[in-house]
Every structure is written in structure tokens, then in C-alpha cells.
Amino acid sequence: MADKHGKLTAGLVEEEVKVSNPVKIQDLTFRDAHQSIFATRGRTEDMIPIAEEMDKVGFWALGVWGGATFDTMHRFLGEDPWERPRTLKKYVKKTPLQMLLRGQNLVGYRNYADDVAKIFVERAAENGIDVFRVFDAVNDLRNFSTVVPIIKKMGKHFQGAICYSLTEPRMGGPVYNTEYYVKKAKQLEDMGADTVCIKDMAGLISPYDAYILVKALKEQVKVPIHLHSHFTSGQSCMALLKAIEAGVDIVDTVLSPWAYRTSHPAIEPLAMTLKGTNRDTGFDIVQLAALSEHMEKVTPKYRHLLDDTKLSVIDINVLLHQTPGGMLSNLVNQLREMDALDRIDEVFAELPRVRKELGQVPLVTPTSQIVGIQTVNNVLFDTGDERYKMITAQVKDLCYGLYGETPVPIDPEVRKKALKGYERGEKPIKVRPADVLEPELDKAKALAGDLAKDIDDQLIVALYPTTGVRFLKWKYGLEEIPAEVKPKTLEEVKELERLVALAKAGKLVEKVEKPAPEKGPGVRTFNVFVDGDYFEVEVDEVGGAPVVTSVAPMMPQPAAPVAAPAVAPAAPAPAPAAAPAPAKPIAKPAVEGTPIEAPMPGMVIRYEVNEGDSVNEGDVVLILEAMKMENSITAPISGTVLSIPFKSGDSVQKGNTLAVIG
Ligand code: CO
Numbered sequence: 001m002a003d004k005h006g007k008l009t010a011g012l013v014e015e016e017v018k019v020s021n022p023v024k025i026q027d028l029t030f031r032d033a034h035q036s037i038f039a040t041r042g043r044t045e046d047m048i049p050i051a052e053e054m055d056k057v058g059f060w061a062l063g064v065w066g067g068a069t070f071d072t073m074h075r076f077l078g079e080d081p082w083e084r085p086r087t088l089k090k091y092v093k094k095t096p097l098q099m100l101l102r103g104q105n106l107v108g109y110r111n112y113a114d115d116v117a118k119i120f121v122e123r124a125a126e127n128g129i130d131v132f133r134v135f136d137a138v139n140d141l142r143n144f145s146t147v148v149p150i151i152k153k154m155g156k157h158f159q160g161a162i163c164y165s166l167t168e169p170r171m172g173g174p175v176y177n178t179e180y181y182v183k184k185a186k187q188l189e190d191m192g193a194d195t196v197c198i199k200d201m202a203g204l205i206s207p208y209d210a211y212i213l214v215k216a217l218k219e220q221v222k223v224p225i226h227l228h229s230h231f232t233s234g235q236s237c238m239a240l241l242k243a244i245e246a247g248v249d250i251v252d253t254v255l256s257p258w259a260y261r262t263s264h265p266a267i268e269p270l271a272m273t274l275k276g277t278n279r280d281t282g283f284d285i286v287q288l289a290a291l292s293e294h295m296e297k298v299t300p301k302y303r304h305l306l307d308d309t310k311l312s313v314i315d316i317n318v319l320l321h322q323t324p325g326g327m328l329s330n331l332v333n334q335l336r337e338m339d340a341l342d343r344i345d346e347v348f349a350e351l352p353r354v355r356k357e358l359g360q361v362p363l364v365t366p367t368s369q370i371v372g373i374q375t376v377n378n379v380l381f382d383t384g385d386e387r388y389k390m391i392t393a394q395v396k397d398l399c400y401g402l403y404g405e406t407p408v409p410i411d412p413e414v415r416k417k418a419l420k421g422y423e424r425g426e427k428p429i430k431v432r433p434a435d436v437l438e439p440e441l442d443k444a445k446a447l448a449g450d451l452a453k454d455i456d457d458q459l460i461v462a463l464y465p466t467t468g469v470r471f472l473k474w475k476y477g478l479e480e481i482p483a484e485v486k487p488k489t490l491e492e493v494k495e496l497e498r499l500v501a502l503a504k505a506g507k508l509v510e511k512v513e514k515p516a517p518e519k520g521p522g523v524r525t526f527n528v529f530v531d532g533d534y535f536e537v538e539v540d541e542v543g544g545a546p547v548v549t550s551v552a553p554m555m556p557q558p559a560a561p562v563a564a565p566a567v568a569p570a571a572p573a574p575a576p577a578a579a580p581a582p583a584k585p586i587a588k589p590a591v592e593g594t595p596i597e598a599p600m601p602g603m604v605i606r607y608e609v610n611e612g613d614s615v616n617e618g619d620v621v622l623i624l625e626a627m628k629m630e631n632s633i634t635a636p637i638s639g640t641v642l643s644i645p646f647k648s649g650d651s652v653q654k655g656n657t658l659a660v661i662g
Pocket of ligand 1 (some may be wrong): 032228547
């Protein structure tokens with residue numbers, strides 16, 4: 001709309017329009033964009049060519065680093081995670097570099113001890129991070145208390161972030177209402193936050209709720225307000241605009257080629273929308289277009305990582321169920337693996353109930369997986385008279401208090417059941433989770449040994465013991481970097497894409513790499529790796545002409561790993577990018593007795609008993625990990641363990657006999 005002077009007013013009342021108040025923009029192209037749509041596989045080499053130019057745009061900050069980045073770089077890209085902020089700093093001289101810090105979880109999936117947390121923040125600051133966006137999955141601000149003083153001591157910007165969550169289609173209800181967010185924001189301000197961010201990781205915030213919330217925050221909180229809203233549900237472009245009308249100070253966007261889907265709104269249309277208003281970003285659209293053109297050029301390297309199974313770029317399930325898109329696809333995958341996809345409606349009905357019983361936690365990694373997997377367990381294994389028959393180890397940890405204080409108390413009955421026989425104790429802790437952690441830096445230093453040349457190397461091992469040690473071997477040339485980890489040129493990626501496309505189309509593929517005689521004469525198998533995706537293609541030789549008979553994408557993008565118990569020593573990191581080899585199904589138990597069958601496909605973590613041991617009904621026989629959650633499998637009867645056909649690390653199919661009791 002234009003006012004009587006013909007000046008655009010961005011929906012604001014007249015007196016506000018007269019004051020120029022440019023909205024500040026943080027760009028997330030180098031972090032959240034590829035994290036959201038390309039499994040965090042963005043490489044530093046593709047950022048360098050535009051880094052200097054990005055510095056000239058006038059962004060408030062560039063988001064470049066965080067947990068998923070740290071994990072993926074050392075695990076899948078063979079890049080030193082510390083090198084990215086150091087390198088970008090050489091090109092980006094004016095614009096602050098920002099990182100996302102998971103509170104006491106740092107850039108990992110569990111709470112780390114204070115000694116590791118302190119030195120990590122110091123090193124992040126010294127390696128070039130200027131703005132620390134800190135959040136906690138259950139919004140327990142006690143999990144901020146170690147890192148914040150170090151951020152301040154290092155003279156850096158502390159942005160306190162609140163995970164945005166809903167229990168109803170719109171903001172409100174007994175938990176996630178305006179008062180909840182305003183109260184958290186004020187607490188963050190009291191902690192010394194330089195800015196406060198509403199972190200809408202699932203793209204849930206409706207435009208009018210964004211307006212209401214930002215208005216309330218602007219009235220009651222002094223520090224600038226920042227909105228981070230993923231596009232997932234399709235609302236975020238509108239939400240940013242309404243937030244801007246309500247006076248939000250800073251918003252997050254990305255360059256257009258890596259925008260939308262589960263990523264963020266693009267900067268170009270927003271800059272154009274605000275042109276000539278009092279909230280004009282002042283950005284040069286031509287300059288932005290040139291930057292986007294570069295991203296468009298490098299995108300073919302990453303396109304195969306995009307989930308393009310649907311034509312729609314939005315996920316309306318988020319609108320229907322108020323649950324993050326990634327969480328729903330995990331649930332569907334899990335049900336499919338258990339041959340129970342037809343029970344999805346029961347899962348949707350059970351989900352809000354489980355979430356409420358588990359303290360109405362925000363649904364963000366790792367709590368979204370914890371709630372999701374427990375919901376599926378309840379639907380599949382509960383009987384009419386008994387709920388929570390199979391409780392995952394992570395739910396037990398949550399009930400014990402290892403993730404922090406949940407927004408509402410956990411249901412006492414559920415808590416009691418979860419903590420019955422729990423190894424750390426049956427009484428939940430009341431203290432800050434990291435208060436029960438022993439210092440762990442020295443242990444990590446010992447584990448890293450001579451492999452680590454400095455504290456940054458040691459921290460990689462402290463945070464990711466298994467993959468961290470492997471990375472250091474790659475870094476110092478003690479082990480060959482696997483082909484699928486090495487960077488590929490555009491030409492190499494195009495060639496791989498061509499092979500996969502031909503194979504998918506059932507057409508001839510010339511490159512036969514690995515003969516597999518066990519498949520029988522005339523059948524050859526070869527493998528096509530494209531980053532995390534692994535295709536096994538079988539080629540049938542008919543009259544000498546190979547024909548592709550099957551294409552199996554063996555390695556879907558890994559689901560985000562879930563927090564290990566907070567007090568576990570060096571948590572085993574999730575498996576590296578290799579197709580897991582399922583153990584051979586065992587058709588019949590070799591001995592007579594009562595078999596314990598795998599209720600779901602998964603991996604044997606460990607047996608708690610040996611052959612010949614006697615067990616009572618209900619005793620834990622083994623721990624089975626499924627969808628990154630640990631499940632205790634118990635003895636159905638009392639007796640003697642007659643047979644244990646698998647060992648730790650074996651993958652099992654649903655229905656495999658895991659033990660025989662007689
Ligand atoms: Co995000």
C-alpha cells in the first residue's frame with residue numbers, strides 16, 4: 001500500500017513509517033541451507049569463491065558453523081571442522097561469523113562435561129566465531145550456564161535462542177503461549193544475551209503468531225529480537241514479513257538457489273519486497289543475483305542429496321500434525337521397516353499423548369527422535385492393559401533428568417516405570433545435568449594420544465571419539481581417505497549422476513567394477529557411491545550384453561543421531577557412511593526352547609547374559625538399537641539361556657531369533 005506521499009509503508013502505522021529502521025539480515029547459505037536440503041555436505045571450496053563478495057553485502061552476520069557442520073565435515077567430507085571458520089575469516093573481514101551452539105551439547109549429541117565445554121567455546125572464538133547462537137532442546141537455560149560466561153569472557157556476541165514449539169495448530173494453550181516465550185526471553189536477557197532469537201526449526205510459526213509474538217517481545221524485552229523460521233510448511237516467507245511489520249530486528253535468509261523446501265526464505269524477494277519502505281534492507285539486488293548465480297553453478301555437486309521424491313516444495317504434514325518434517329519421515333521409515341506402515345494413524349493419535357507424558361518437550365533433535373521412537377514402540381508393543389512395554393534407554397535418561405528440566409513435569413507413572421531398575425538410580429536428579437558429569441578432557445587427550453597435534457585435534461576426539469580418531473588418521477596421512485569422502489569435481493559428479501540415472505532407467509551401464517562370483521555366473525555387481533548415497537547395481541549378462549536388473553539405494557541419508565546418555569564415557573559415534581551388512585537371517589533356532597525374536601530390525605549393542613546363564617522372566621537379555629534408540633529386550637520366561645546366535649555389532653532383521661531360553 002502507498003501512503004499519501006506515495007511511499008510504501010510495509011503495513012506499519014504512519015508515525016513508525018517516518019523512522020527508517022532497516023531490517024538486518026543474517027545469511028545462512030554456508031550453514032543451515034545445505035544442512036537442511038543437502039545433508040550438510042556443503043564444502044568450503046564452494047564457499048571461498050564468493051566469500052569476499054558476501055562480505056560486501058552488508059549482512060548482520062554469516063552463519064557458517066554448528067553441530068551438524070562439525071559432525072559432517074570430519075565424518076563425511078574429510079575436512080577439518082576448525083578449518084572452515086579459519087578459512088572463511090581470511091575472506092570475510094567485516095561481517096561477523098556466526099555459529100549454532102547446542103548449549104552443553106556443544107556440537108555433539110549429548111551433554112559434555114564443563115571442562116570440555118569451556119575450552120570448546122574458547123577455541124571456537126579463537127578460530128573465528130564472533131556470534132554464538134545458543135539453544136537447548138528442552139529450553140532448560142541451566143544448560144547455558146557454562147558456555148555463556150566463556151562467550152562473554154572472549155568478548156563475543158551471545159545470542160540466546162528459544163526453541164519454538166506448539167501443541168496446537170496455533171501458538172497458545174497451557175505451555176507454548178506468548179507468556180512462555182516472553183518469560184524465557186527475559187531470562188536470557190538477564191543472563192546477558194546481546195540478542196534473543198526465536199528458533200523455529202520446524203517451520204511451525206504462523207505469520208500472525210509471528211506478529212503477535214514479536215510485538216510482545218519488542219514491548220517487554222530490551223535487546224534486539226531475531227527470527228529464524230524454516231520454510232518447511234510454506235509459512236515462513238509470510239511469517240518473516242509479519243515479524244518485520246511487528247518490528248523484528250533481524251531475520252535469517254539464504255541465497256535463492258539453496259532456499260525453500262526445508263531450508264529458509266530467499267533473500268532476493270524479501271529485499272525487493274522491502275524496497276522503498278522504512279525497513280528497506282538497503283541490499284543491492286544485482287549483487288545478490290551474482291552471488292546466487294555462483295551457488296547455482298556449484299549446485300549440481302549436491303543435487304543428488306536433495307529429497308525430490310515429491311514435486312511439492314512444502315510439507316503439509318507440518319500443518320496437519322505440528323511435528324517437524326524430518327521427524328515424520330523418520331517415523332514413516334521406522335514403520336516401514338517393521339512392516340507396520342498401515343498403523344501410521346495410530347502413531348499420529350499416540351504421539352501427542354506420549355509427548356505430553358514426556359514433559360511436552362519441544363520437538364527438535366534429539367527430543368523429536370526420542371518421542372517419535374517411543375511412540376512407535378507403544379503402538380507396536382503395548383497391550384491393552386499395559387502401556388510403555390518397551391522403553392528406550394533415551395526415554396529413561398530423559399526421565400532421570402539427563403537432558404534437563406522438561407517444560408512440564410513428566411507423568412509420574414511413566415517416570416516410575418522408566419526408572420524401575422535404571423542403572424543410575426530410580427530417583428531423578430534435580431540438578432543441572434552436567435553437574436553429575438566427571439571432567440572428561442584428560443580422557444579424550446589420552447584417547448587421542450600422539451594422533452592429536454593440538455587442542456583442536458583433541459577436541460575433535462573429545463566430541464566424536466570414533467570418527468574423530470579416524471579423521472585424524474586421514475588428516476595426518478596415516479590412513480587413505482576413502483574415495484567417497486574425497487571432494488569430487490563437477491565433472492566427476494555429473495558422470496556419477498549419469499551412471500545412476502542410466503541404471504535407474506534400466507539402461508546399460510558400461511562401467512562394471514566388481515565381479516561378484518557368488519552371485520552366480522553372468523551376474524556382476526558394481527557399486528556407485530555419490531557422497532552418502534550408495535547404489536548397488538546388479539548387471540545380468542545375457543548373450544554378452546549386460547543389463548541392469550536392480551538398483552538399490554543402499555544408504556539413505558542418515559537420520560540425525562540421537563543424544564547418548566549424558567554420563568556415558570566416550571559415546572560411540574553413529575556408524576560411518578558404509579552400507580550396513582545385515583547379518584544372515586537364521587530361519588530356525590538350532591536348539592529347542594522359547595526363542596526371543598527381534599521385534600524390529602536393528603543392531604545388537606550387547607548381550608547382558610551368556611549362554612548357560614539362568615534368567616528370570618523380565619530380565620534384560622540384550623540391548624537392541626533401532627533408529628538410534630536403545631531397546632532392552634527381556635526374557636519372556638524364566639529359564640536357562642540355551643543359545644545366543646548373534647554378537648555385538650550384528651545387524652538383525654525383524655523376526656530373527658536373538659536368543660533361546662529353555
Ligand atoms: Co535451522
